[in-house]
Amino acid sequence: MSRGLLGCTLLAAALSCTCAASSAIAQVPGADQVQAVTLANGMQVIVWPDHDIPNIALFNWVHVGSRNEVPGITGLAHFFEHMMFNGTTTRPQGEFDRVLEANGARNNAFTTNDVTVYQDWLPRAALEAVFEVEADRLRHLAFEPKVIESERGVVHSERRLRIEDSFVGRLQEQVQATAYLAHPYQIPTIGWPSDIASWRIEDLKTFFATNYAPNNCTLVLVGDIEPKSAIALARKYFEPIPAHSPPEPIRTQEPPQEGERRVSIAAEAQTPLLQFAYHALSGSDPRQPALELLTRILTDGDASRLHRVLVEDQKIAISADSYLDRGFDPGLAWFLLTLPAGGDAKQAEVAFDLEIARLRDGGVTAQELARARSQALADFWRGLATIDGKAQALGQYAVLQGGYQRLFEAPRAYESVTADDIRKLAADLLAPGNRTVGVLTAASTAPAQGEGR
Amino acid sequence: MNKIVATLLLFCSACVCAADNGVKVPQFERVQLGNGAVVLLMERHDVPLIAFTAVLRGGAVSDPTGESGVASLLAGVLQKGAGSRDAVQFAETVASVGGQIEAAASTESISVNGSFLARDQQLMVELLADMLQRPRLDLAQFDTLRARQIEFIRAAKESDLAALTPIYGEAYLFGGHPYGRSVDGSEASLAAIKHADLQQYYQQQVGADRLILAVAGDFKTSQLKQRISRAFSGWRKAGTALAPVPKAERVAKRRVLLIDAPESVQSYFWAGNVAVPKSDPRRPALDVTNTLFGGRFTSMLNTELRIRTGLSYSASSHFDRLLQTGHWALSSFTQTETTTQAIDLALATLDNLHKSGLEPTMVESGKSYVQGQFPLALETSGQWAAQLATLEFYGLGRDYIDNYSAQLAAVTPADAKKVIDEVFPSSSALTIVVVGNASAIREGLRKYGPIMEMKLADPSFEPKN
Numbered sequence: 082m083s084r085g086l087l088g089c090t091l092l093a094a095a096l097s098c099t100c101a102a103s104s105a106i107a108q109v110p111g112a113d114q115v116q117a118v119t120l121a122n123g124m125q126v127i128v129w130p131d132h133d134i135p136n137i138a139l140f141n142w143v144h145v146g147s148r149n150e151v152p153g154i155t156g157l158a159h160f161f162e163h164m165m166f167n168g169t170t171t172r173p174q175g176e177f178d179r180v181l182e183a184n185g186a187r188n189n190a191f192t193t194n195d196v197t198v199y200q201d202w203l204p205r206a207a208l209e210a211v212f213e214v215e216a217d218r219l220r221h222l223a224f225e226p227k228v229i230e231s232e233r234g235v236v237h238s239e240r241r242l243r244i245e246d247s248f249v250g251r252l253q254e255q256v257q258a259t260a261y262l263a264h265p266y267q268i269p270t271i272g273w274p275s276d277i278a279s280w281r282i283e284d285l286k287t288f289f290a291t292n293y294a295p296n297n298c299t300l301v302l303v304g305d306i307e308p309k310s311a312i313a314l315a316r317k318y319f320e321p322i323p324a325h326s327p328p329e330p331i332r333t334q335e336p337p338q339e340g341e342r343r344v345s346i347a348a349e350a351q352t353p354l355l356q357f358a359y360h361a362l363s364g365s366d367p368r369q370p371a372l373e374l375l376t377r378i379l380t381d382g383d384a385s386r387l388h389r390v391l392v393e394d395q396k397i398a399i400s401a402d403s404y405l406d407r408g409f410d411p412g413l414a415w416f417l418l419t420l421p422a423g424g425d426a427k428q429a430e431v432a433f434d435l436e437i438a439r440l441r442d443g444g445v446t447a448q449e450l451a452r453a454r455s456q457a458l459a460d461f462w463r464g465l466a467t468i469d470g471k472a473q474a475l476g477q478y479a480v481l482q483g484g485y486q487r488l489f490e491a492p493r494a495y496e497s498v499t500a501d502d503i504r505k506l507a508a509d510l511l512a513p514g515n516r517t518v519g520v521l522t523a524a525s526t527a528p529a530q531g532e533g534r
Numbered sequence: 535m536n537k538i539v540a541t542l543l544l545f546c547s548a549c550v551c552a553a554d555n556g557v558k559v560p561q562f563e564r565v566q567l568g569n570g571a572v573v574l575l576m577e578r579h580d581v582p583l584i585a586f587t588a589v590l591r592g593g594a595v596s597d598p599t600g601e602s603g604v605a606s607l608l609a610g611v612l613q614k615g616a617g618s619r620d621a622v623q624f625a626e627t628v629a630s631v632g633g634q635i636e637a638a639a640s641t642e643s644i645s646v647n648g649s650f651l652a653r654d655q656q657l658m659v660e661l662l663a664d665m666l667q668r669p670r671l672d673l674a675q676f677d678t679l680r681a682r683q684i685e686f687i688r689a690a691k692e693s694d695l696a697a698l699t700p701i702y703g704e705a706y707l708f709g710g711h712p713y714g715r716s717v718d719g720s721e722a723s724l725a726a727i728k729h730a731d732l733q734q735y736y737q738q739q740v741g742a743d744r745l746i747l748a749v750a751g752d753f754k755t756s757q758l759k760q761r762i763s764r765a766f767s768g769w770r771k772a773g774t775a776l777a778p779v780p781k782a783e784r785v786a787k788r789r790v791l792l793i794d795a796p797e798s799v800q801s802y803f804w805a806g807n808v809a810v811p812k813s814d815p816r817r818p819a820l821d822v823t824n825t826l827f828g829g830r831f832t833s834m835l836n837t838e839l840r841i842r843t844g845l846s847y848s849a850s851s852h853f854d855r856l857l858q859t860g861h862w863a864l865s866s867f868t869q870t871e872t873t874t875q876a877i878d879l880a881l882a883t884l885d886n887l888h889k890s891g892l893e894p895t896m897v898e899s900g901k902s903y904v905q906g907q908f909p910l911a912l913e914t915s916g917q918w919a920a921q922l923a924t925l926e927f928y929g930l931g932r933d934y935i936d937n938y939s940a941q942l943a944a945v946t947p948a949d950a951k952k953v954i955d956e957v958f959p960s961s962s963a964l965t966i967v968v969v970g971n972a973s974a975i976r977e978g979l980r981k982y983g984p985i986m987e988m989k990l991a992d993p994s995f996e997p998k999n
Contacts, residue, residue, distance in 0.1 A: 135909055182902075202907070204905070234844025235840055235847055350692050383621070396678060467914055
């Protein structure tokens with residue numbers, strides 16, 4: 082957070098009278114200091130100075146995810162998340178991490194359906210060194226067969242951890258694959274095992290050449306740096322990388338769903354799982370804030386509807402959570418129930434359906450809406466309390482939610498959601514015919530295990 | 535524009551970040567109430583939020599024997615109704631102002647963490663005071679939470695073995711010592727806990743003399759001090775004195791605990807020994823050495839198990855440092871077929887640390903890394919509240935933060951060598967715990983030492999003797 086009285090005053094104003102503020106941008110302290118430029122090669126650079134601690138978060142948002150894959154190369158976007166640390170034609174494997182860490186910087190990366198994000202957290206003195214190696218790996222990535230084989234093993238291990246050895250992960254993969262018939266959102270980001278085992282070096286080279294163009298990247302810097310110097314460094318290190326033709330747009334649109342789909346896994350499990358995935362909105366859809374408040378009313382905190390009814394009152398679930406996709410294309414609104422050992426999945430589904438019907442028929446109360454708004458607003462400020470949170474939010478809005486300026490309009494957007502907006506959204510999206518239901522049941526155990534607790 | 539920037543910079547240099555000399559603890563005030571409660575207040579006016587950490591000494595080490603999980607359940611029930619509000623009203627009140635308030639137990643304490651908008655500070659103090667001094671400890675809420683806690687453990691056994699492995703590890707390493715207790719209990723220990731145990735724990739182990747309340751954020755110290763004093767100075771002390779934690783001895787011989795998870799396609803392993811307490815003066819050298827051995831991406835362990843061989847997605851090591859002592863452990867996982875290959879490599883890497891030590895350039899790199907990452911843990915009001923509470927809890931002065939940077943800078947390869955010899959266990963003195971498909975890996979594990987076995991489905995985290 083930017084420090085000083087200026088920020089404080091602005092923020093206090095934002096909280097006490099968000100509705101009356103004339104300029105939404107001015108509500109977030111320091112928002113007026115954000116600078117964005119597009120380099121000559123098409124790379125976007127966004128800088129938000131914040132001098133609270135002597136550190137900087139530098140995130141490179143590459144606009145490629147599992148959405149850009151096809152059968153045979155599923156998991157490749159995620160594989161690049163690994164390969165980008167494994168050496169270039171100018172630097173051997175491991176050099177990238179060694180340079181960063183010796184300069185006091187830590188890094189990580191993550192991949193989603195839509196994007197691959199490379200994150201560095203560094204002391205400000207390390208900035209130029211980080212720029213140099215970041216630009217190098219975008220331009221000169223190496224494809225060493227031996228390194229690729231070894232990294233394949235790492236990804237297999239990650240898949241076993243997240244999917245094979247996790248019932249939650251296994252069910253989610255099946256639900257997602259079932260929810261989409263046509264759109265590549267059906268592809269699991271980690272990749273299908275047979276593809277992990279068999280993608281070829283040519284596949285990698287093509288994928289890199291297509292997707293890792295500077296004009297397909299958004300670089301976000303937040304922290305102890307002035308925009309002018311950050312942009313100068315971006316020009317020095319990234320601008321020389323030639324633009325290339327950007328990846329083909331994803332043309333396929335998911336056709337409207339025409340009835341409920343179901344998928345089940347019979348496992349040697351004690352704990353049944355239920356997942357509901359409704360086709361919902363893209364990240365830039367103006368109804369996103371309303372959908373977020375809707376899901377908060379259902380699952381955020383002990384006072385939320387699903388938690389109260391399913392977990393506290395009826396005790397037919399031990400947890401009720403939700404998750405919203407916010408990507409380039411319309412994603413899913415997920416509701417995830419974990420049942421007690423031997424729990425009755427049918428009964429839990431009936432109870433869940435009743436709550437959804439109650440929302441569709443009766444809408445939400447003014448009190449519930451106010452509560453969800455307060456929660457969203459407070460979480461918004463908590464998210465902006467660190468340079469890491471700011472870099473995440475800025476990139477998310479810049480790339481996937483209609484431009485970084487929309488981040489600063491979020492408080493206003495929450496304020497303007499009405500109960501009617503939410504009821505309409507529930508009617509549009511939360512219809513049984515618009516969802517995929519995943520059930521993981523205990524194969525052999527159910528009745529006996531349910532007793533005696 | 536430039537003017538604004540200049541103003542901000544000026545503010546900056548006046549407060550937290552005397553950047554190149556490392557982070558310093560900003561001004562704060564310490565007050566001790568007549569009943570023993572310690573209150574720590576740090577004003578930070580960057581955003582209109584207030585964060586607090588309330589720490590009650592006790593925690594899982596104060597659980598009755600055989601009933602680990604009492605402190606954890608109490609933490610849960612504290613949130614389920616207090617003062618004039620029942621569970622639903624309490625939750626609604628917190629949510630309606632966008633607040634957060636959450637209690638959890640750890641080995642040596644129960645902590646309540648919260649964050650509220652500055653304008654709600656009066657409500658914040660009221661809710662915290664109610665939670666600590668007037669919890670309802672409702673029987674039905676206790677029953678529900680206990681049943682749910684048991685279910686969470688069962689669910690983790692089916693979806694999160696990596697998280698469970700250290701629980702088995704610490705239980706086996708510390709044996710009957712209280713530092714080995716599973717903080718959140720086990721299926722068996724939770725089943726044995728009664729409502730009366732919870733009430734008794736609350737009477738005996740919770741009270742003003744156990745409380746450290748640290749608050750950081752957008753408030754006026756004088757005003758908040760008054761509010762907190764009013765709300766807490768009438769609180770009773772805990773019914774009993776805090777029992778001292780006995781000494782824990784290092785384990786001298788290597789031994790293996792195998793937990794059979796027949797459905798698992800990977801083996802999750804953990805290997806550790808008793809190490810040092812929080813107050814250990816060798817902290818900078820320990821931090822640098824562990825960073826280089828298993829605390830960052832290019833660490834020796836991750837280089838071997840992930841980068842060079844592709845055996846695992848992740849391999850790391852860490853210290854857990856508590857009041858009396860603590861432990862050090864490494865952990866990783868690999869597919870069932872390569873279990874002994876991966877464990878062999880992890881042990882050989884530890885041997886290599888002892889045999890070859892650390893190159894001076896490596897030590898320098900480790901120092902830069904720890905130094906460079908340190909400020910990121912001291913950024914928000916929530917982090918500062920937690921830090922203040924930690925300093926008070928362990929009796930550490932502000933030097934613990936203020937001088938850390940200089941101490942790191944002074945670490946030499948000889949210091950690293952010394953802590954490797956003195957603190958890092960040799961591979962022949964490790965307690966090894968493996969969760970995996972026993973029928974496939976049992977024979978291979980025999981070479982590491984005597985094997986004790988149990989099943990993942992067993993309701994306890996300790997093997998039956």
